[in-house]
Amino acid sequence: AIKNQERAMAQRRNVLLPETTVTMVAGVAAGLAASYLTQPFDMVKTRMQLRPLEYTSVVQSFAKIYNEETFRGFFRGISLRVLRKGVQASLVFTLYEWVLRSSARRSETSSPTGSSARLQA
Numbered sequence: 001a002i003k004n005q006e007r008a009m010a011q012r013r014n015v016l017l018p019e020t021t022v023t024m025v026a027g028v029a030a031g032l033a034a035s036y037l038t039q040p041f042d043m044v045k046t047r048m049q050l051r052p053l054e055y056t057s058v059v060q061s062f063a064k065i066y067n068e069e070t071f072r073g074f075f076r077g078i079s080l081r082v083l084r085k086g087v088q089a090s091l092v093f094t095l096y097e098w099v100l101r102s103s104a105r106r107s108e109t110s111s112p113t114g115s116s117a118r119l120q121a
């Protein structure tokens with residue numbers, strides 16, 4: 001959906017974007033969204049692993065972090081995670097799309113009407 005929105009916005013503004021650029025931007029957006037949505041849960045999981053006597057359950061851990069550090073406590077240390085996930089998702093999306101396009105082209109050239117069929121005749 002994000003990729004289609006980016007493509008439509010570029011077309012409205014008469015900007016010609018390569019497919020790779022659109023895919024990379026969509027990957028960064030997906031990585032950012034995933035990081036911000038999962039950070040509070042990751043923070044609770046990490047605290048429970050590092051200090052199991054202090055953080056005994058998920059609900060208690062959420063309450064303890066919120067009471068001691070407010071809402072911002074759930075997002076401590078997110079900057080590196082956002083950078084890592086944004087770049088990672090961008091590369092994964094782009095590589096995946098490239099592999100799909102490459103395999104589609106390869107299957108077109110090896111079809112019965114393609115060059116390999118002419119070689120057998």
